[in-house]
Amino acid sequence: MARLTKKRKEALAKVDSSKAYTLEEASTLLKEITFTKFDASVDIDVRLGVDPRKADQMVRGVVALPHGTGKDVKVLVLCSPDKEEEAKAAGADYVGLDEYIKKIEGGWVDVDVIITMPTVMAKVGRLGRVLGPRGLMPNPKAGTVTLEVGKAVKDVKAGKIDFKVDKSGIIHASVGKISFSAENIQDNVKEVLQTITKLKPSAAKGTYFKSIHLSTTMSPSIKVDSSTF
Template identity: 45%
Template sequence: MKRSKRYEAAAKTVDRTKTYTVEEAVAAIKALPAAKFDETVEIVFHLGVDPKKPDQAVRGTISLPKGIGRSVRVIAFAEGEQAALAKAAGAEEAGGQELVDRVAKGWTDFDVAIATPGMMRAVGRLGRVLGPKGLMPSPKSGTVTDNVEAAVREFRAGKLEYRTDSGGNVAAPVGKRSFSAEDLKANIEAFIDRIRQVKPASAKGRYILGVTVTTTMGPGIRLAVS
């Protein structure tokens, strides 16, 4: 795969044979050649779990201490007063069957979908649309709730949902390149701590196999995490 000149220049600043402390990795990110936009900084965990086993799935939510530096588009499947509260809290769209029908036709221009328990029978039929995009509301991720107003506010403020993919990886944004080194470090360390805390009891052997941080246009930087 052919890489851009900027990527090649950035790659030369990173030692691929080394594992970095969080502080060193953040310094390396700040030293990368700047892109023409404010790049997202992402963290990727490779975990020693079998995602095919429900009791080894790693999934949850986290509010990073310094936010993620971008607005999050939230919709709410709710009716009546709950829909009105969701809209007042900043939901892009909020509604009942009419919103379900709109999404069923393929509309997915949002980042998070929240639903009241009473709407889940209708929302459950959207699995083909929402499932592949990781947008299906779930009690485990805090996106099925009676307190729709609070959930909308939390996710709009940067609350993140994370989950293992089919390869046992968890990937999520931890900020922007423009963040201060201290803020990036705080977010990265908070996410590492959370992943350690949610190790499935049934997972055997080494749990965290590898952790990498990267910018949108930059090379991966391996962290010294176990």
């Protein structure tokens, strides 16, 4: 068993595992128990009362975080030549089509988000086996298959993220960096939870938010009181 470091022990001592904290308390405490030398990501895990095996209980959506993700997102736009300048002007890191399709088929996936157009999906579709397992396959529901490539790039760069409930009924998402103020972390988390609330499937019965936890890259997990959402 791995030996606990002094700082890890200090962090664990500050968290009451039997308590459900308010979002305000959790956001503040999170900053007190993170000791990484790098700017750790703030993550949220939401367990929902849904059965993702049933199509009418799948929860998937997009949300624009008020304060962004704090991350420099690398964006690849796979588009026709007439849209290349629009994508570049919007801030895309890589723009093209056939040459990048070949690179991806060869194993290159050094990007965070891929945006494409409906008119070229016939070509992009064959990358599903490479991009699917990595969560990089463009999807209309996530706003990454669109004719408005410039707007899509700006949205992603500004902090737009997509999320999807996994097979265990849990949504995992990164909602900022620990360098954010506690208030900014709260704002981002509230926006995510409010969006998930709006997406509640009519077929889902009983308690929708089973549990909510906040953590950073290497911190203990903090349980958030889900009764207020």
